Amino acid sequence: MKPSTTVEHTAAPVSWWSWRPGISPQRALLIALPLVLLASLLIGIGLISLLAALLDSQTAPLTINGTVVGHSTGSLDRLPRLEIRLQAAGFPPLVTPVVPAEAFAQLHDGEQVQLLFSPHLHALRALRTTEHSYQLSEGSAGSNLAGSLALLGLGLLLMPYPATLLFWGWRDLYSPRCQMYARVVARRAVERQRSGRAGATPHSSTAPWYGLALLPVEGTMGTTARPLTFSVSPTLYQRACAAESVLLTYSPHLHYVYTLEPLA
Incomplete structure:
Protein backbone atom coordinates (compact mmCIF):
# COMPACT_ATOMS: atom_id res chain seq x y z
CA MET A 1 0.00 0.00 0.00
CA SER A 24 9.02 17.67 23.39
CA PRO A 25 12.20 18.30 25.44
CA GLN A 26 11.34 15.46 27.82
CA ARG A 27 10.98 12.98 24.97
CA ALA A 28 14.19 14.23 23.36
CA LEU A 29 16.07 13.55 26.59
CA LEU A 30 14.61 10.04 26.86
CA ILE A 31 15.65 9.24 23.29
CA ALA A 32 19.06 10.91 23.27
CA LEU A 33 20.47 9.98 26.68
CA PRO A 34 20.68 6.17 26.11
CA LEU A 35 22.21 6.74 22.66
CA VAL A 36 24.80 9.14 24.07
CA LEU A 37 25.69 6.65 26.82
CA LEU A 38 25.99 3.85 24.24
CA ALA A 39 28.18 5.96 21.97
CA SER A 40 30.35 6.99 24.94
CA LEU A 41 30.76 3.35 25.93
CA LEU A 42 31.80 2.36 22.40
CA ILE A 43 34.26 5.26 22.19
CA GLY A 44 35.72 4.44 25.61
CA ILE A 45 36.14 0.73 24.84
CA GLY A 46 37.58 1.58 21.43
CA LEU A 47 40.14 4.01 22.86
CA ILE A 48 41.21 1.64 25.64
CA SER A 49 41.52 -1.35 23.32
CA LEU A 50 43.31 0.77 20.70
CA LEU A 51 45.86 1.91 23.27
CA ALA A 52 46.29 -1.66 24.51
CA ALA A 53 46.70 -2.95 20.94
CA LEU A 54 49.37 -0.32 20.21
CA LEU A 55 51.23 -1.24 23.39
CA ASP A 56 50.95 -4.95 22.57
CA SER A 57 52.43 -4.38 19.12
CA GLN A 58 55.58 -2.96 20.77
CA THR A 59 55.83 -5.46 23.64
CA ALA A 60 57.12 -9.03 23.78
CA PRO A 61 54.31 -11.60 24.24
CA LEU A 62 53.67 -13.56 27.42
CA THR A 63 54.55 -17.25 27.27
CA ILE A 64 52.09 -19.59 29.02
CA ASN A 65 52.42 -23.37 29.20
CA GLY A 66 49.44 -25.51 28.28
CA THR A 67 48.33 -29.05 27.49
CA VAL A 68 46.29 -30.12 24.47
CA VAL A 69 43.25 -32.00 25.80
CA GLY A 70 41.01 -32.26 22.73
CA HIS A 71 40.25 -31.53 19.08
CA SER A 72 36.97 -30.13 17.75
CA THR A 73 35.40 -28.21 14.89
CA GLY A 74 33.09 -25.25 15.33
CA SER A 75 29.39 -26.04 15.08
CA LEU A 76 28.79 -22.99 12.88
CA ASP A 77 32.04 -22.11 11.14
CA ARG A 78 33.41 -25.71 10.94
CA LEU A 79 36.92 -24.42 11.62
CA PRO A 80 39.49 -26.65 13.35
CA ARG A 81 39.97 -25.89 17.03
CA LEU A 82 42.23 -27.21 19.76
CA GLU A 83 41.14 -27.50 23.38
CA ILE A 84 44.09 -26.43 25.52
CA ARG A 85 44.16 -26.49 29.31
CA LEU A 86 46.09 -23.69 31.06
CA GLN A 87 47.34 -23.41 34.58
CA ALA A 88 48.19 -19.73 34.95
CA ALA A 89 46.69 -17.01 37.10
CA GLY A 90 44.73 -14.40 35.19
CA PHE A 91 43.96 -16.72 32.28
CA PRO A 92 40.95 -19.00 31.66
CA PRO A 93 41.50 -22.66 32.55
CA LEU A 94 40.54 -23.79 29.03
CA VAL A 95 40.95 -22.06 25.66
CA THR A 96 39.70 -23.28 22.28
CA PRO A 97 41.53 -21.27 19.59
CA VAL A 98 41.04 -21.69 15.85
CA VAL A 99 44.32 -23.18 14.55
CA PRO A 100 45.84 -23.87 11.13
CA ALA A 101 45.13 -27.27 9.60
CA GLU A 102 48.73 -28.45 10.13
CA ALA A 103 48.57 -27.62 13.85
CA PHE A 104 45.26 -29.47 14.14
CA ALA A 105 46.86 -32.55 12.55
CA GLN A 106 50.30 -32.45 14.20
CA LEU A 107 49.38 -31.62 17.80
CA HIS A 108 47.99 -34.60 19.69
CA ASP A 109 46.03 -34.89 22.92
CA GLY A 110 48.31 -34.73 25.96
CA GLU A 111 51.04 -32.81 24.13
CA GLN A 112 52.68 -29.89 25.92
CA VAL A 113 52.59 -26.53 24.09
CA GLN A 114 53.53 -22.95 24.76
CA LEU A 115 50.95 -20.25 24.09
CA LEU A 116 52.06 -16.71 23.24
CA PHE A 117 49.60 -14.08 24.54
CA SER A 118 49.67 -10.32 24.05
CA PRO A 119 50.45 -8.78 27.46
CA HIS A 120 47.54 -6.32 27.67
CA LEU A 121 44.65 -7.70 25.62
CA HIS A 122 45.60 -11.33 26.32
CA ALA A 123 44.99 -12.19 22.67
CA LEU A 124 46.48 -15.55 21.67
CA ARG A 125 49.02 -14.88 18.94
CA ALA A 126 50.76 -18.22 18.41
CA LEU A 127 51.32 -21.79 19.55
CA ARG A 128 54.79 -23.23 19.91
CA THR A 129 56.34 -26.64 20.53
CA THR A 130 59.97 -27.69 20.63
CA GLU A 131 59.83 -28.35 16.86
CA HIS A 132 57.15 -26.10 15.37
CA SER A 133 55.58 -22.66 15.72
CA TYR A 134 52.05 -21.86 14.51
CA GLN A 135 50.83 -18.29 14.01
CA LEU A 136 47.17 -17.61 14.82
CA SER A 137 45.19 -14.98 12.92
CA GLU A 138 42.69 -14.29 15.74
CA GLY A 139 45.29 -12.68 17.97
CA SER A 140 47.25 -10.81 15.31
CA ALA A 141 48.07 -7.15 15.90
CA GLY A 142 46.23 -6.19 12.72
CA SER A 143 42.95 -7.79 13.79
CA ASN A 144 43.16 -6.18 17.24
CA LEU A 145 43.79 -2.74 15.73
CA ALA A 146 40.97 -3.21 13.22
CA GLY A 147 38.51 -4.19 15.95
CA SER A 148 39.52 -1.22 18.11
CA LEU A 149 39.18 1.22 15.20
CA ALA A 150 35.78 -0.26 14.29
CA LEU A 151 34.45 0.31 17.84
CA LEU A 152 35.90 3.82 17.94
CA GLY A 153 34.50 4.71 14.51
CA LEU A 154 31.05 3.35 15.35
CA GLY A 155 30.93 5.37 18.55
CA LEU A 156 32.06 8.56 16.78
CA LEU A 157 29.43 8.09 14.06
CA LEU A 158 26.68 7.48 16.61
CA MET A 159 27.55 10.37 18.94
CA PRO A 160 26.95 13.71 17.11
CA TYR A 161 23.18 13.85 16.56
CA PRO A 162 22.10 12.25 19.89
CA ALA A 163 24.48 14.63 21.68
Missing part, protein backbone atom coordinates in the same frame (compact mmCIF):
# COMPACT_ATOMS: atom_id res chain seq x y z
CA LYS A 2 1.38 3.38 -0.96
CA PRO A 3 1.49 6.03 1.78
CA SER A 4 -1.43 8.42 1.72
CA THR A 5 -0.04 11.95 1.54
CA THR A 6 -1.93 15.23 1.44
CA VAL A 7 -0.02 18.42 0.67
CA GLU A 8 -1.44 21.93 0.39
CA HIS A 9 0.92 24.73 -0.56
CA THR A 10 1.47 27.89 -2.52
CA ALA A 11 3.95 28.42 -5.33
CA ALA A 12 6.77 29.06 -2.87
CA PRO A 13 9.08 26.02 -2.60
CA VAL A 14 9.00 24.26 0.76
CA SER A 15 11.61 21.77 2.02
CA TRP A 16 10.22 19.42 4.66
CA TRP A 17 13.65 18.18 5.71
CA SER A 18 14.66 19.31 9.18
CA TRP A 19 17.27 18.40 11.76
CA ARG A 20 14.89 19.67 14.44
CA PRO A 21 12.49 16.81 15.18
CA GLY A 22 9.66 18.82 16.72
CA ILE A 23 9.39 16.58 19.78
CA THR A 164 22.95 17.56 19.79
CA LEU A 165 19.45 16.29 20.59
CA LEU A 166 20.39 15.96 24.26
CA PHE A 167 21.76 19.52 24.28
CA TRP A 168 18.66 20.90 22.55
CA GLY A 169 16.31 19.08 24.91
CA TRP A 170 18.19 20.28 28.00
CA ARG A 171 18.31 23.87 26.77
CA ASP A 172 14.61 23.88 25.83
CA LEU A 173 13.65 22.76 29.33
CA TYR A 174 15.09 25.97 30.76
CA SER A 175 14.94 28.42 27.84
CA PRO A 176 12.05 30.86 27.37
CA ARG A 177 9.55 29.80 24.75
CA CYS A 178 9.68 31.59 21.39
CA GLN A 179 6.73 33.28 19.75
CA MET A 180 6.32 34.04 16.07
CA TYR A 181 3.66 35.67 13.94
CA ALA A 182 3.52 33.81 10.65
CA ARG A 183 1.39 32.86 7.70
CA VAL A 184 0.59 29.24 6.83
CA VAL A 185 1.96 28.62 3.33
CA ALA A 186 1.80 24.80 3.22
CA ARG A 187 0.33 21.87 5.09
CA ARG A 188 1.30 18.23 4.89
CA ALA A 189 -0.36 15.08 6.21
CA VAL A 190 1.27 11.66 5.81
CA GLU A 191 -0.43 8.34 6.61
CA ARG A 192 1.14 4.88 7.14
CA GLN A 193 4.71 5.78 6.35
CA ARG A 194 7.83 4.93 8.29
CA SER A 195 8.93 8.54 8.37
CA GLY A 196 6.34 11.14 7.49
CA ARG A 197 8.83 13.96 7.53
CA ALA A 198 12.29 13.76 6.06
CA GLY A 199 14.67 14.30 8.92
CA ALA A 200 17.01 12.69 11.40
CA THR A 201 14.39 11.40 13.85
CA PRO A 202 11.94 8.76 12.52
CA HIS A 203 8.33 8.78 13.58
CA SER A 204 5.90 5.94 14.21
CA SER A 205 5.23 3.64 11.26
CA THR A 206 1.45 3.72 11.90
CA ALA A 207 0.63 7.09 13.46
CA PRO A 208 0.00 9.91 10.95
CA TRP A 209 2.44 12.79 10.74
CA TYR A 210 1.24 16.37 10.35
CA GLY A 211 3.38 19.29 9.32
CA LEU A 212 3.00 23.01 8.71
CA ALA A 213 5.20 25.35 6.71
CA LEU A 214 5.03 28.85 8.15
CA LEU A 215 6.37 32.04 6.62
CA PRO A 216 7.35 34.50 9.39
CA VAL A 217 5.73 37.91 9.22
CA GLU A 218 8.28 40.55 8.30
CA GLY A 219 10.08 41.85 11.37
CA THR A 220 9.44 38.87 13.67
CA MET A 221 12.36 36.73 12.49
CA GLY A 222 14.83 39.33 11.25
CA THR A 223 15.28 39.10 7.48
CA THR A 224 14.17 35.46 7.19
CA ALA A 225 12.03 34.96 4.08
CA ARG A 226 12.21 31.16 3.95
CA PRO A 227 9.30 29.09 5.23
CA LEU A 228 9.99 27.19 8.45
CA THR A 229 8.50 23.71 8.86
CA PHE A 230 7.07 22.37 12.11
CA SER A 231 5.71 19.02 13.21
CA VAL A 232 2.35 19.54 14.91
CA SER A 233 -0.39 17.53 16.57
CA PRO A 234 -3.57 16.62 14.66
CA THR A 235 -5.51 19.21 16.67
CA LEU A 236 -3.15 22.04 15.76
CA TYR A 237 -3.05 20.87 12.16
CA GLN A 238 -6.82 21.07 11.88
CA ARG A 239 -6.85 24.57 13.38
CA ALA A 240 -4.40 25.96 10.79
CA CYS A 241 -5.75 26.74 7.33
CA ALA A 242 -3.73 27.64 4.25
CA ALA A 243 -2.94 31.36 3.88
CA GLU A 244 -4.03 31.94 7.48
CA SER A 245 -2.07 34.10 9.92
CA VAL A 246 -1.19 32.46 13.22
CA LEU A 247 0.65 33.13 16.47
CA LEU A 248 3.02 30.24 17.17
CA THR A 249 4.61 29.38 20.51
CA TYR A 250 7.45 26.85 20.24
CA SER A 251 10.70 25.70 21.83
CA PRO A 252 13.77 27.48 20.39
CA HIS A 253 15.93 24.42 19.66
CA LEU A 254 13.72 21.39 19.06
CA HIS A 255 10.93 23.46 17.47
CA TYR A 256 8.31 21.69 19.54
CA VAL A 257 5.01 23.51 19.06
CA TYR A 258 3.23 24.31 22.32
CA THR A 259 0.39 26.43 20.99
CA LEU A 260 -0.85 27.71 17.65
CA GLU A 261 -3.48 30.45 17.69
CA PRO A 262 -5.21 31.53 14.46
CA LEU A 263 -5.41 35.30 14.08
CA ALA A 264 -8.46 37.09 12.81
Whole structure:
Protein backbone atom coordinates (compact mmCIF):
# COMPACT_ATOMS: atom_id res chain seq x y z
CA MET A 1 0.00 0.00 0.00
CA LYS A 2 1.38 3.38 -0.96
CA PRO A 3 1.49 6.03 1.78
CA SER A 4 -1.43 8.42 1.72
CA THR A 5 -0.04 11.95 1.54
CA THR A 6 -1.93 15.23 1.44
CA VAL A 7 -0.02 18.42 0.67
CA GLU A 8 -1.44 21.93 0.39
CA HIS A 9 0.92 24.73 -0.56
CA THR A 10 1.47 27.89 -2.52
CA ALA A 11 3.95 28.42 -5.33
CA ALA A 12 6.77 29.06 -2.87
CA PRO A 13 9.08 26.02 -2.60
CA VAL A 14 9.00 24.26 0.76
CA SER A 15 11.61 21.77 2.02
CA TRP A 16 10.22 19.42 4.66
CA TRP A 17 13.65 18.18 5.71
CA SER A 18 14.66 19.31 9.18
CA TRP A 19 17.27 18.40 11.76
CA ARG A 20 14.89 19.67 14.44
CA PRO A 21 12.49 16.81 15.18
CA GLY A 22 9.66 18.82 16.72
CA ILE A 23 9.39 16.58 19.78
CA SER A 24 9.02 17.67 23.39
CA PRO A 25 12.20 18.30 25.44
CA GLN A 26 11.34 15.46 27.82
CA ARG A 27 10.98 12.98 24.97
CA ALA A 28 14.19 14.23 23.36
CA LEU A 29 16.07 13.55 26.59
CA LEU A 30 14.61 10.04 26.86
CA ILE A 31 15.65 9.24 23.29
CA ALA A 32 19.06 10.91 23.27
CA LEU A 33 20.47 9.98 26.68
CA PRO A 34 20.68 6.17 26.11
CA LEU A 35 22.21 6.74 22.66
CA VAL A 36 24.80 9.14 24.07
CA LEU A 37 25.69 6.65 26.82
CA LEU A 38 25.99 3.85 24.24
CA ALA A 39 28.18 5.96 21.97
CA SER A 40 30.35 6.99 24.94
CA LEU A 41 30.76 3.35 25.93
CA LEU A 42 31.80 2.36 22.40
CA ILE A 43 34.26 5.26 22.19
CA GLY A 44 35.72 4.44 25.61
CA ILE A 45 36.14 0.73 24.84
CA GLY A 46 37.58 1.58 21.43
CA LEU A 47 40.14 4.01 22.86
CA ILE A 48 41.21 1.64 25.64
CA SER A 49 41.52 -1.35 23.32
CA LEU A 50 43.31 0.77 20.70
CA LEU A 51 45.86 1.91 23.27
CA ALA A 52 46.29 -1.66 24.51
CA ALA A 53 46.70 -2.95 20.94
CA LEU A 54 49.37 -0.32 20.21
CA LEU A 55 51.23 -1.24 23.39
CA ASP A 56 50.95 -4.95 22.57
CA SER A 57 52.43 -4.38 19.12
CA GLN A 58 55.58 -2.96 20.77
CA THR A 59 55.83 -5.46 23.64
CA ALA A 60 57.12 -9.03 23.78
CA PRO A 61 54.31 -11.60 24.24
CA LEU A 62 53.67 -13.56 27.42
CA THR A 63 54.55 -17.25 27.27
CA ILE A 64 52.09 -19.59 29.02
CA ASN A 65 52.42 -23.37 29.20
CA GLY A 66 49.44 -25.51 28.28
CA THR A 67 48.33 -29.05 27.49
CA VAL A 68 46.29 -30.12 24.47
CA VAL A 69 43.25 -32.00 25.80
CA GLY A 70 41.01 -32.26 22.73
CA HIS A 71 40.25 -31.53 19.08
CA SER A 72 36.97 -30.13 17.75
CA THR A 73 35.40 -28.21 14.89
CA GLY A 74 33.09 -25.25 15.33
CA SER A 75 29.39 -26.04 15.08
CA LEU A 76 28.79 -22.99 12.88
CA ASP A 77 32.04 -22.11 11.14
CA ARG A 78 33.41 -25.71 10.94
CA LEU A 79 36.92 -24.42 11.62
CA PRO A 80 39.49 -26.65 13.35
CA ARG A 81 39.97 -25.89 17.03
CA LEU A 82 42.23 -27.21 19.76
CA GLU A 83 41.14 -27.50 23.38
CA ILE A 84 44.09 -26.43 25.52
CA ARG A 85 44.16 -26.49 29.31
CA LEU A 86 46.09 -23.69 31.06
CA GLN A 87 47.34 -23.41 34.58
CA ALA A 88 48.19 -19.73 34.95
CA ALA A 89 46.69 -17.01 37.10
CA GLY A 90 44.73 -14.40 35.19
CA PHE A 91 43.96 -16.72 32.28
CA PRO A 92 40.95 -19.00 31.66
CA PRO A 93 41.50 -22.66 32.55
CA LEU A 94 40.54 -23.79 29.03
CA VAL A 95 40.95 -22.06 25.66
CA THR A 96 39.70 -23.28 22.28
CA PRO A 97 41.53 -21.27 19.59
CA VAL A 98 41.04 -21.69 15.85
CA VAL A 99 44.32 -23.18 14.55
CA PRO A 100 45.84 -23.87 11.13
CA ALA A 101 45.13 -27.27 9.60
CA GLU A 102 48.73 -28.45 10.13
CA ALA A 103 48.57 -27.62 13.85
CA PHE A 104 45.26 -29.47 14.14
CA ALA A 105 46.86 -32.55 12.55
CA GLN A 106 50.30 -32.45 14.20
CA LEU A 107 49.38 -31.62 17.80
CA HIS A 108 47.99 -34.60 19.69
CA ASP A 109 46.03 -34.89 22.92
CA GLY A 110 48.31 -34.73 25.96
CA GLU A 111 51.04 -32.81 24.13
CA GLN A 112 52.68 -29.89 25.92
CA VAL A 113 52.59 -26.53 24.09
CA GLN A 114 53.53 -22.95 24.76
CA LEU A 115 50.95 -20.25 24.09
CA LEU A 116 52.06 -16.71 23.24
CA PHE A 117 49.60 -14.08 24.54
CA SER A 118 49.67 -10.32 24.05
CA PRO A 119 50.45 -8.78 27.46
CA HIS A 120 47.54 -6.32 27.67
CA LEU A 121 44.65 -7.70 25.62
CA HIS A 122 45.60 -11.33 26.32
CA ALA A 123 44.99 -12.19 22.67
CA LEU A 124 46.48 -15.55 21.67
CA ARG A 125 49.02 -14.88 18.94
CA ALA A 126 50.76 -18.22 18.41
CA LEU A 127 51.32 -21.79 19.55
CA ARG A 128 54.79 -23.23 19.91
CA THR A 129 56.34 -26.64 20.53
CA THR A 130 59.97 -27.69 20.63
CA GLU A 131 59.83 -28.35 16.86
CA HIS A 132 57.15 -26.10 15.37
CA SER A 133 55.58 -22.66 15.72
CA TYR A 134 52.05 -21.86 14.51
CA GLN A 135 50.83 -18.29 14.01
CA LEU A 136 47.17 -17.61 14.82
CA SER A 137 45.19 -14.98 12.92
CA GLU A 138 42.69 -14.29 15.74
CA GLY A 139 45.29 -12.68 17.97
CA SER A 140 47.25 -10.81 15.31
CA ALA A 141 48.07 -7.15 15.90
CA GLY A 142 46.23 -6.19 12.72
CA SER A 143 42.95 -7.79 13.79
CA ASN A 144 43.16 -6.18 17.24
CA LEU A 145 43.79 -2.74 15.73
CA ALA A 146 40.97 -3.21 13.22
CA GLY A 147 38.51 -4.19 15.95
CA SER A 148 39.52 -1.22 18.11
CA LEU A 149 39.18 1.22 15.20
CA ALA A 150 35.78 -0.26 14.29
CA LEU A 151 34.45 0.31 17.84
CA LEU A 152 35.90 3.82 17.94
CA GLY A 153 34.50 4.71 14.51
CA LEU A 154 31.05 3.35 15.35
CA GLY A 155 30.93 5.37 18.55
CA LEU A 156 32.06 8.56 16.78
CA LEU A 157 29.43 8.09 14.06
CA LEU A 158 26.68 7.48 16.61
CA MET A 159 27.55 10.37 18.94
CA PRO A 160 26.95 13.71 17.11
CA TYR A 161 23.18 13.85 16.56
CA PRO A 162 22.10 12.25 19.89
CA ALA A 163 24.48 14.63 21.68
CA THR A 164 22.95 17.56 19.79
CA LEU A 165 19.45 16.29 20.59
CA LEU A 166 20.39 15.96 24.26
CA PHE A 167 21.76 19.52 24.28
CA TRP A 168 18.66 20.90 22.55
CA GLY A 169 16.31 19.08 24.91
CA TRP A 170 18.19 20.28 28.00
CA ARG A 171 18.31 23.87 26.77
CA ASP A 172 14.61 23.88 25.83
CA LEU A 173 13.65 22.76 29.33
CA TYR A 174 15.09 25.97 30.76
CA SER A 175 14.94 28.42 27.84
CA PRO A 176 12.05 30.86 27.37
CA ARG A 177 9.55 29.80 24.75
CA CYS A 178 9.68 31.59 21.39
CA GLN A 179 6.73 33.28 19.75
CA MET A 180 6.32 34.04 16.07
CA TYR A 181 3.66 35.67 13.94
CA ALA A 182 3.52 33.81 10.65
CA ARG A 183 1.39 32.86 7.70
CA VAL A 184 0.59 29.24 6.83
CA VAL A 185 1.96 28.62 3.33
CA ALA A 186 1.80 24.80 3.22
CA ARG A 187 0.33 21.87 5.09
CA ARG A 188 1.30 18.23 4.89
CA ALA A 189 -0.36 15.08 6.21
CA VAL A 190 1.27 11.66 5.81
CA GLU A 191 -0.43 8.34 6.61
CA ARG A 192 1.14 4.88 7.14
CA GLN A 193 4.71 5.78 6.35
CA ARG A 194 7.83 4.93 8.29
CA SER A 195 8.93 8.54 8.37
CA GLY A 196 6.34 11.14 7.49
CA ARG A 197 8.83 13.96 7.53
CA ALA A 198 12.29 13.76 6.06
CA GLY A 199 14.67 14.30 8.92
CA ALA A 200 17.01 12.69 11.40
CA THR A 201 14.39 11.40 13.85
CA PRO A 202 11.94 8.76 12.52
CA HIS A 203 8.33 8.78 13.58
CA SER A 204 5.90 5.94 14.21
CA SER A 205 5.23 3.64 11.26
CA THR A 206 1.45 3.72 11.90
CA ALA A 207 0.63 7.09 13.46
CA PRO A 208 0.00 9.91 10.95
CA TRP A 209 2.44 12.79 10.74
CA TYR A 210 1.24 16.37 10.35
CA GLY A 211 3.38 19.29 9.32
CA LEU A 212 3.00 23.01 8.71
CA ALA A 213 5.20 25.35 6.71
CA LEU A 214 5.03 28.85 8.15
CA LEU A 215 6.37 32.04 6.62
CA PRO A 216 7.35 34.50 9.39
CA VAL A 217 5.73 37.91 9.22
CA GLU A 218 8.28 40.55 8.30
CA GLY A 219 10.08 41.85 11.37
CA THR A 220 9.44 38.87 13.67
CA MET A 221 12.36 36.73 12.49
CA GLY A 222 14.83 39.33 11.25
CA THR A 223 15.28 39.10 7.48
CA THR A 224 14.17 35.46 7.19
CA ALA A 225 12.03 34.96 4.08
CA ARG A 226 12.21 31.16 3.95
CA PRO A 227 9.30 29.09 5.23
CA LEU A 228 9.99 27.19 8.45
CA THR A 229 8.50 23.71 8.86
CA PHE A 230 7.07 22.37 12.11
CA SER A 231 5.71 19.02 13.21
CA VAL A 232 2.35 19.54 14.91
CA SER A 233 -0.39 17.53 16.57
CA PRO A 234 -3.57 16.62 14.66
CA THR A 235 -5.51 19.21 16.67
CA LEU A 236 -3.15 22.04 15.76
CA TYR A 237 -3.05 20.87 12.16
CA GLN A 238 -6.82 21.07 11.88
CA ARG A 239 -6.85 24.57 13.38
CA ALA A 240 -4.40 25.96 10.79
CA CYS A 241 -5.75 26.74 7.33
CA ALA A 242 -3.73 27.64 4.25
CA ALA A 243 -2.94 31.36 3.88
CA GLU A 244 -4.03 31.94 7.48
CA SER A 245 -2.07 34.10 9.92
CA VAL A 246 -1.19 32.46 13.22
CA LEU A 247 0.65 33.13 16.47
CA LEU A 248 3.02 30.24 17.17
CA THR A 249 4.61 29.38 20.51
CA TYR A 250 7.45 26.85 20.24
CA SER A 251 10.70 25.70 21.83
CA PRO A 252 13.77 27.48 20.39
CA HIS A 253 15.93 24.42 19.66
CA LEU A 254 13.72 21.39 19.06
CA HIS A 255 10.93 23.46 17.47
CA TYR A 256 8.31 21.69 19.54
CA VAL A 257 5.01 23.51 19.06
CA TYR A 258 3.23 24.31 22.32
CA THR A 259 0.39 26.43 20.99
CA LEU A 260 -0.85 27.71 17.65
CA GLU A 261 -3.48 30.45 17.69
CA PRO A 262 -5.21 31.53 14.46
CA LEU A 263 -5.41 35.30 14.08
CA ALA A 264 -8.46 37.09 12.81
